[in-house]
Amino acid sequence: MRAGIAGIRFCALNPTCNKLATEAIKLGIIGWLTTLPTVPTLSENKIPDGGKCKTKDVEISDANIGGAPNPPDPDDDDLKDEQEQRIEEILKGSNRLGKKGSTKLYERIDSGKNSWEKAQKDFKSLKLRNTQSLPTKYGTGQRGNLADGRTVVARPGSSNGKVTLEIRASKNNVTKIRYPN
Structure with a gap:
């Protein structure tokens, strides 16, 4: 059938x-x-x-989808610089907690009463591309891409119960910023 x-x-x-x-x-x-x-x-x-x-399992990316690649965007370098500067500001406003495996852990200082709103504000401030909703077991989060190709995920929960902003360059290069409740 x-x-x-x-x-x-x-x-x-x-x-x-x-x-x-x-x-x-x-x-x-x-x-x-x-x-x-x-x-x-x-x-x-x-x-x-x-x-x-x-x-x-095959990772699908723009590089292996075929067709002509997108021409370089002259504004990409400016956007990359702006995004990198914003990430540095977010990390400066956070305490480094150390590492868990290859993941760098931070905790946001003074995230206020609503940590999810603060994480969403930080997420939006990065001016990400291809943003979309992301269903997680903690609730609906968001995912987007930085101009340099890294993935950023904001989710309303994590294994330790805290709101998380995650910046992933590769499987072995992850930065997680936790937002205290």
Whole structure:
């Protein structure tokens, strides 16, 4: 059944197949739809001989999506400098707590009564690109990108219960700023 449905979905994208399938559905002839040429589909992670498919996690970035890269934006350097300066200001207004593994930990000084609002204000002050809502187990957070490619996440909770602003350059280069309640 799954192969048939996937075949019909593919068929909808192929004009010739789409026409044949549409006529068959009008006439009530469904059986032959599964014999139409379709892209092979694999369900339940199995290959035809019964073995398991190999899976591979692939990070998708602008670099491996194909097509021409975006031309350099002349304002990028100014934005990078402005963002870096703002990050330094946020860190200067924080106490360094040390490290946990490769993660640098800070705690924001004087975040006020509403630490989530302060974290959101800091997040917005970074003028991030591609900002979006981020569902977390602590509530809805936000994610965006700095001009240099680093990812910034603001979330209303963390493993220690505090609001967190996270700046991630790579898996091994993370800065977390906690906001006391």
